[in-house]
């Protein structure tokens with residue numbers, strides 16, 4: 368699974384063959400330059416979700432439920448998830464939560480909406496968790512993941528947890544685990560696209576492996592074009608006439 372937030376990258380990641388495209392609330396950080404995912408709104412998630420769903424032909428598209436909708440009661444969470452599904456054309460939603468949100472997962476799944484859980488480091492709770500740091504309470508993480516799976520989540524994201532805990536959870540629950548900073552013993556992996564291809568402006572987490580320098584490629588292209596314009600090498604006479 369990998370994130371996408373716009374049409375061209377949705378098409379690219381779909382063509383690359385990933386199983387699942389996540390329209391993460393990380394859009395608030397990597398696209399809008401905010402310092403956390405907390406400011407993401409449902410209107411923004413629907414806006415980006417609809418664009419990405421149109422760009423993806425093959426993969427399963429999941430859109431994040433933004434803070435604090437999973438804490439406002441089962442009915443409001445179902446209403447918001449249904450709105451995301453209807454207005455974006457995506458196939459599922461994801462919500463961050465502990466065992467305390469199991470009733471919300473059950474309600475959304477009961478409404479026929481595929482729902483993915485997200486335990487461990489929950490970026491929407493960054494201030495309560497004391498920063499973007501590894502979560503190490505083995506028993507609590509196990510309880511949270513088991514509760515999400517038992518409530519009907521079709522998969523569970525495990526973010527920033529020790530790999531032994533991730534492996535134990537993966538062996539204990541019947542649905543796929545998708546790790547991010549949780550080691551290799553998960554069923555799948557997820558990364559933020561901008562981190563993976565070198566487009567993030569801020570520091571990226573240590574577990575991210577960079578597969579491209581798209582930021583450098585864009586800076587270089589624009590800088591070469593700028594020099595051509597300043598030196599009057601662009602447009603050439605042929606290009607001027609199309």
Ligand code: KIV
Nearest residue numbers: 370391392393524557
């Ligand atoms: O918002 C997001 O991009 C996410 C992934 C990091 C799992 O939730």
